[in-house]
Amino acid sequence: MVDQVHARQYAKFEPPERLLLGPGPSPVDKRVLAAMSAPVLGHLDPAFLSCMEDIREMLRYVFETNNRATLPVSGTGSAGMEAAVVNAIEPGDEAVVCISGYFGERMLEMVDRAGGKPTVVRSEWGKPVELREIEAAVRSTRPRALAIVHAETSTGVLQNLEGLASLAQDSGALLIVDAVTSLGTHPVAADRNGIDICFSCTQKGIGAPPGLAPITFSERAVDRVTARRTKVQSWYLDVTAIRRYWGQERAYHHTAPISMNYGLREALRLLSEEGLEARWRRHKLNHRAFVAGVEAMGLQMLVAPEHRLWALNAVRVPNGVDDARIRNRLLESGIEIGGGLGPLKGQIWRIGLMGFGSTRENVLLLLDSLQRALAAEGHSCPPGREAAEAVYRHSELPQRPQPH
Amino acid sequence: MVDQVHARQYAKFEPPERLLLGPGPSPVDKRVLAAMSAPVLGHLDPAFLSCMEDIREMLRYVFETNNRATLPVSGTGSAGMEAAVVNAIEPGDEAVVCISGYFGERMLEMVDRAGGKPTVVRSEWGKPVELREIEAAVRSTRPRALAIVHAETSTGVLQNLEGLASLAQDSGALLIVDAVTSLGTHPVAADRNGIDICFSCTQKGIGAPPGLAPITFSERAVDRVTARRTKVQSWYLDVTAIRRYWGQERAYHHTAPISMNYGLREALRLLSEEGLEARWRRHKLNHRAFVAGVEAMGLQMLVAPEHRLWALNAVRVPNGVDDARIRNRLLESGIEIGGGLGPLKGQIWRIGLMGFGSTRENVLLLLDSLQRALAAEGHSCPPGREAAEAVYRHSELPQRPQPH
Numbered sequence: 001m002v003d004q005v006h007a008r009q010y011a012k013f014e015p016p017e018r019l020l021l022g023p024g025p026s027p028v029d030k031r032v033l034a035a036m037s038a039p040v041l042g043h044l045d046p047a048f049l050s051c052m053e054d055i056r057e058m059l060r061y062v063f064e065t066n067n068r069a070t071l072p073v074s075g076t077g078s079a080g081m082e083a084a085v086v087n088a089i090e091p092g093d094e095a096v097v098c099i100s101g102y103f104g105e106r107m108l109e110m111v112d113r114a115g116g117k118p119t120v121v122r123s124e125w126g127k128p129v130e131l132r133e134i135e136a137a138v139r140s141t142r143p144r145a146l147a148i149v150h151a152e153t154s155t156g157v158l159q160n161l162e163g164l165a166s167l168a169q170d171s172g173a174l175l176i177v178d179a180v181t182s183l184g185t186h187p188v189a190a191d192r193n194g195i196d197i198c199f200s201c202t203q204k205g206i207g208a209p210p211g212l213a214p215i216t217f218s219e220r221a222v223d224r225v226t227a228r229r230t231k232v233q234s235w236y237l238d239v240t241a242i243r244r245y246w247g248q249e250r251a252y253h254h255t256a257p258i259s260m261n262y263g264l265r266e267a268l269r270l271l272s273e274e275g276l277e278a279r280w281r282r283h284k285l286n287h288r289a290f291v292a293g294v295e296a297m298g299l300q301m302l303v304a305p306e307h308r309l310w311a312l313n314a315v316r317v318p319n320g321v322d323d324a325r326i327r328n329r330l331l332e333s334g335i336e337i338g339g340g341l342g343p344l345k346g347q348i349w350r351i352g353l354m355g356f357g358s359t360r361e362n363v364l365l366l367l368d369s370l371q372r373a374l375a376a377e378g379h380s381c382p383p384g385r386e387a388a389e390a391v392y393r394h395s396e397l398p399q400r401p402q403p404h
Numbered sequence: 405m406v407d408q409v410h411a412r413q414y415a416k417f418e419p420p421e422r423l424l425l426g427p428g429p430s431p432v433d434k435r436v437l438a439a440m441s442a443p444v445l446g447h448l449d450p451a452f453l454s455c456m457e458d459i460r461e462m463l464r465y466v467f468e469t470n471n472r473a474t475l476p477v478s479g480t481g482s483a484g485m486e487a488a489v490v491n492a493i494e495p496g497d498e499a500v501v502c503i504s505g506y507f508g509e510r511m512l513e514m515v516d517r518a519g520g521k522p523t524v525v526r527s528e529w530g531k532p533v534e535l536r537e538i539e540a541a542v543r544s545t546r547p548r549a550l551a552i553v554h555a556e557t558s559t560g561v562l563q564n565l566e567g568l569a570s571l572a573q574d575s576g577a578l579l580i581v582d583a584v585t586s587l588g589t590h591p592v593a594a595d596r597n598g599i600d601i602c603f604s605c606t607q608k609g610i611g612a613p614p615g616l617a618p619i620t621f622s623e624r625a626v627d628r629v630t631a632r633r634t635k636v637q638s639w640y641l642d643v644t645a646i647r648r649y650w651g652q653e654r655a656y657h658h659t660a661p662i663s664m665n666y667g668l669r670e671a672l673r674l675l676s677e678e679g680l681e682a683r684w685r686r687h688k689l690n691h692r693a694f695v696a697g698v699e700a701m702g703l704q705m706l707v708a709p710e711h712r713l714w715a716l717n718a719v720r721v722p723n724g725v726d727d728a729r730i731r732n733r734l735l736e737s738g739i740e741i742g743g744g745l746g747p748l749k750g751q752i753w754r755i756g757l758m759g760f761g762s763t764r765e766n767v768l769l770l771l772d773s774l775q776r777a778l779a780a781e782g783h784s785c786p787p788g789r790e791a792a793e794a795v796y797r798h799s800e801l802p803q804r805p806q807p808h
Binding site for chain 2: 002003005006007008009010012013014015016017018020022024025027028033034035036037038039040041042043045047048051054057058060061064066074075076077078079082106109110112113114187191201203209210211231232233234235236252253254255256257258259260262263265266269272273275276277331336341
């Protein structure tokens with residue numbers, strides 16, 4: 001007899017429509033949602049294998065790499081981070097970990113759990129890590145890995161990657177880059193930047209639902225993993241085994257998330273239609289318009305102009321305003337934005353203009369909604385819309401995704 | 405300038421309709437596919453939190469457990485296996501691993517990578533592991549974990565779980581059970597069987613696409629993980645952290661695969677409508693009819709009648725017949741079945757009648773199609789349909805999913 005305590009009947013789940021302008025997931029195009037409801041195939045079906053090939057090739061385009069070992073890990077962005085760390089690090093390996101926010105801390109935690117010996121280079125939250133401090137750490141510890149976050153989702157900071165590859169190569173270190181929030185929104189240029197392992201997610205710049213973690217390994221990284229003295233501690237994330245399925249052998253490893261891969265393929269197809277450079281320009285323009293708007297409202301950005309992400313805007317919560325109450329008011333009007341993490345909890349709002357969410361309409365709607373929410377909480381400020389529109393008037397860049 | 409080498413334009417992906425009668429994924433109901441294309445919510449949206457609660461409660465129903473720590477891991481079934489192993493095992497821990505096929509070997513590999521000291525109890529592929537041999541291994545090594553596969557997908561063997569809980573408890577071991585192919589098709593009865601950690605997947609008995617791994621931890625298992633001397637080696641799969649998100653705290657850990665959870669919820673809702681016991685009876689009946697059919701065709705089952713899974717039928721490839729050619733012929737007619745793994749490669753077909761795929765129509769269609777494919781390969785045999793229909797005539801059990 002089955003215990004009937006948990007045998008309840010449930011109504012159909014009808015999620016409300018939300019405009020996703022937080023740190024991710026970002027809005028998903030209807031074409032992507034429709035792709036996910038296509039008939040499920042077996043993970044070794046020839047038709048699915050061709051879908052996998054297309055995904056690999058489009059990921060090479062968006063990572064800007066020729067790496068053969070380019071594929072989506074069957075987990076979310078954090079699984080991609082863990083895959084990068086546990087494949088690169090063996091117990092006892094020295095590693096330099098650069099930390100400018102929450103996700104750098106996460107990478108440190110993973111290096112620690114992989115048995116690595118981390119040397120940490122920190123910056124204040126809201127600022128990038130200084131190259132000369134990284135250089136000093138690398139020269140003094142001769143690490144096997146140098147790990148850094150390209151786009152720190154907790155602060156909105158873009159980290160300059162110049163100079164890191166030569167530092168890493170001189171030391172014999174693999175350069176590991178977290179591109180979770182930059183891929184598809186900023187140039188990542190894995191090959192030109194000499195990145196050895198670069199990982200991301202599907203639910204930000206790519207514009208698919210969360211569930212997969214695109215990752216790419218340079219030949220140098222693959223050689224390093226192949227030559228390990230110890231097994232990769234995670235069977236599930238061992239890239240030497242995963243590659244045997246995603247590569248020519250088609251050796252069964254685990255059952256790939258079929259429908260998620262359909263969604264990723266369609267999101268990458270939309271990205272290819274728009275073109276990577278047009279997409280970057282769109283993100284940059286909408287970011288600039290948004291910043292002009294919030295500054296006209298008297299609000300302040302956390303990050304200095306030269307270090308700002310285009311996809312994730314950290315806006316300081318004005319004195320006397322309750323962070324969560326504003327977010328709740330926006331959610332009631334159908335708009336999700338994010339709050340701060342760690343030391344920035346209650347201090348900033350994290351506003352994502354990512355993927356399909358980076359449009360003129362969303363910028364203007366959000367500026368208006370934010371002004372209304374602030375006013376309702378007793379914090380009156382000038383409107384931001386006009387300043388944003390002025391930015392658009394002086395630009396001929398695309399304001400929304402447009403197939404070319 | 406972006407390298408245009410990989411900037412190809414792709415056509416829309418239109419997967420062919422396949423009848424999935426292999427070892428999984430199993431056929432997915434249209435309601436489940438439709439659920440996955442619903443609007444994406446944020447992972448901390450109150451509406452999504454209620455979706456998570458429903459999933460947890462329905463998972464308790466299907467696992468037959470009251471465990472609070474019941475949730476879907478954000479990866480496929482193998483991620484569930486790894487979550488079970490890395491949370492339970494600390495470096496140096498003794499573990500007894502029972503192996504009767506491919507997935508037992510996988511669990512051994514994971515125990516090894518987690519730093520455990522495994523003692524292996526093996527059976528011949530196609531037979532269950534003997535209780536008295538497990539008993540001897542447990543008594544001699546006093547392990548911290550006893551790991552066993554309930555439904556060995558590589559052989560079609562159902563392992564009897566009786567007696568294991570008291571053995572494990574006497575030794576201070578956690579009982580870890582792989583229910584990847586049994587959950588939703590056979591009674592798993594996590595609480596009655598005294599299972600401490602039980603994991604499964606979404607794409608077999610549950611009938612959702614692959615991508616999540618339902619798992620449940622007894623209070624005893626949670627206490628053990630909480631009292632570990634060392635951190636869980638996987639950050640991504642650390643159940644103490646995952647629980648803080650799926651539990652009352654709602655602490656951000658990783659971004660849950662939103663759309664996959666929609667699909668899982670709808671598949672579990674269909675299961676709840678049918679009722680767990682009706683579902684088991686349906687799987688049993690269609691299995692019996694299928695076996696009667698293949699035996700009437702002169703084919704042999706690999707596994708002795710008393711140890712057969714209802715969801716996964718291992719049929720011996722007749723002498724002189726090329727395994728892969730038959731599977732290709734079936735695939736050309738739109739039906740996927742599976743081949744053998746490891747020592748059974750080329751020796752058996754693995755035929756899944758799982759979830760929404762376990763129906764009278766599919767049994768009869770497959771018997772006819774298999775007979776035709778064999779005849780086309782020069783192996784004539786009598787038809788199986790009549791013997792199967794005779795089984796249905798003598799039964800009043802449900803032959804297809806029916807809401808009650």
